Amino acid sequence: MALSREQIAQRVAQELQDGYYVNLGIGIPTLVANYVPQGMEVMLQSENGLLGMGQFPTEEEIDADLINAGKQTVTMATGASIFDSAESFAMIRGGHVDLTVLGAFEVDVNGNIASYMIPGKLIKGMGGAMDLVAGADNIIVTMTHASKHGVSKLLSNCSLPLTGKGCIKKVLTDLALIEIKEGKFHLLERAPGVSVEEIKNLTEGELVVSGDIPEMTF
Amino acid sequence: MAGFDKVVSSYEEAMAGLSDNMTVISGGFGLCGIAENLINEIQRKGTKGLTFVSNNCGVDDFGLGILLPNRQIKKIIASYVGENAEFERQMMAGELEVELTPQGTLAEKMRAGGAGIPAFFTATGYGTPVAEGKEERQFNGRDYILEESITGDFAIVKAWKADRYGNLVFRKTARNFNPLAATAGKITVVEVEEIVEPGELDPDQIHTPGIYVDRLIQGTFEKRIEQRTVRPSDTEA
Numbered sequence: 001m002a003l004s005r006e007q008i009a010q011r012v013a014q015e016l017q018d019g020y021y022v023n024l025g026i027g028i029p030t031l032v033a034n035y036v037p038q039g040m041e042v043m044l045q046s047e048n049g050l051l052g053m054g055q056f057p058t059e060e061e062i063d064a065d066l067i068n069a070g071k072q073t074v075t076m077a078t079g080a081s082i083f084d085s086a087e088s089f090a091m092i093r094g095g096h097v098d099l100t101v102l103g104a105f106e107v108d109v110n111g112n113i114a115s116y117m118i119p120g121k122l123i124k125g126m127g128g129a130m131d132l133v134a135g136a137d138n139i140i141v142t143m144t145h146a147s148k149h150g151v152s153k154l155l156s157n158c159s160l161p162l163t164g165k166g167c168i169k170k171v172l173t174d175l176a177l178i179e180i181k182e183g184k185f186h187l188l189e190r191a192p193g194v195s196v197e198e199i200k201n202l203t204e205g206e207l208v209v210s211g212d213i214p215e216m217t218f
Numbered sequence: 219m220a221g222f223d224k225v226v227s228s229y230e231e232a233m234a235g236l237s238d239n240m241t242v243i244s245g246g247f248g249l250c251g252i253a254e255n256l257i258n259e260i261q262r263k264g265t266k267g268l269t270f271v272s273n274n275c276g277v278d279d280f281g282l283g284i285l286l287p288n289r290q291i292k293k294i295i296a297s298y299v300g301e302n303a304e305f306e307r308q309m310m311a312g313e314l315e316v317e318l319t320p321q322g323t324l325a326e327k328m329r330a331g332g333a334g335i336p337a338f339f340t341a342t343g344y345g346t347p348v349a350e351g352k353e354e355r356q357f358n359g360r361d362y363i364l365e366e367s368i369t370g371d372f373a374i375v376k377a378w379k380a381d382r383y384g385n386l387v388f389r390k391t392a393r394n395f396n397p398l399a400a401t402a403g404k405i406t407v408v409e410v411e412e413i414v415e416p417g418e419l420d421p422d423q424i425h426t427p428g429i430y431v432d433r434l435i436q437g438t439f440e441k442r443i444e445q446r447t448v449r450p451s452d453t454e455a
Contacts, residue, residue: 046391047321047322048247048250048391048394049247049391049393049394050390050391055449056447056448056449057447057448057449058448058449058450058451059448059451060451062443062446062448063390064250064392064441064442064443065250065251065378065389065390065391065392065441066390066391067247067248067250067391067443067444067445068391069247070445071247071248071249071250071444071445072445072446072447073443073445073446073447073448074447076390082390082391082393083393084325084388084393084394084395084396084397084398084425085247085273085321085322085324085325085394085395085398086322086325086326086328086329086398088322088325089321089322089325089326092322093322093340093341093342112345117347123299123306123309123316123318124298124299124300125296125297125298125299125300125318126297126298126318126320126321126348127297127298127320127321128297128320128321128322129320130320130322130323130342130343130346130348131320131321131322131323131342134340134341134342134343134344135322135341135342161346161347162345162346162347163346164344164345164346165344165345165346166345
């Protein structure tokens, strides 16, 4: 079975380490915050200028001056800090953020990512995504493996305008965990009950399968 | 006004000199930390052909979005422009020029502009549509593109507190682009929630020194929330 949004978030959370500064994109990546393992300390960076993002506020705590990059009202965790947008992107571009998780429309075997524009259809802008993919070394892309119509989003060449070139090394889809190296996709894990064959069929770019591929565990 | 006293008495005075086809740099992230009343004044003045440099363009009836129906904005340089139907219509119809710019690059363009740095190299946008027509160069084996900095005829800024000399303190994430915008305007206009006397703010706690500020006005703010998200009050962290 394909992973649910929550399961994708849960699997990403397994990549967290104690003391990590993490930037979570909008959508599924945001859910990762719900699955930080017990006893582990992780600090969330929100690129509008907050390090140490807390949970959503109660009705009484709502503060219009305190939002996250998705423009949602939030709170501050203990030990949080606030800074301007240039400082925020100095953290991101300077490679100080330990893990970045973000969504995408397409990725390809060369580590290219397209996530911000569908010409003629969706032209809202890249926000901080181009900075995040260019600045971070440790990035996990979360996405569905294929469209509803079965069209692969893991390609030999991205067809949409790129958000970043050659910067993606790890992709977690609803079907598989994949590493990108030497111009190929490498299958690391598969979703429980999903066969290697199914994954192959929905991966347009070259997929390397070596040995037995373990199922993800939660 | 006398000496370092930056306080003006009306919004008309605050935006005096703004004329057609000027460039305005605006602070704010979404609707958070925007100079609400300065934007209202620009709408009232009816200034046209403006180029705005701002992370976003407000929503249909609030923030910079209110300048769209009368076609006051000719061009916007922004990182994210969703959430605004009229904006989308004007952009698709080619009535509004949009230069999408990565958020970090936008912040750095303002910062560099205000600091007298004409351009900078960044890896952000290399190999993407953003790089088109820009100089590329390798440093230590990595590819970068040359981005030019931005200055504006005006900057409109929202801060929390100021003293009469224009020393500014921002509050929480309403800081965002505001300190950067403040440095990059030929005329920087700031509206705040409270103005105090010089000496009342702790010099160590000032985010933006008054040297960047030309005009200062105290306003009242709606502070509209774009995405109101709450948790039930009985759940604990």
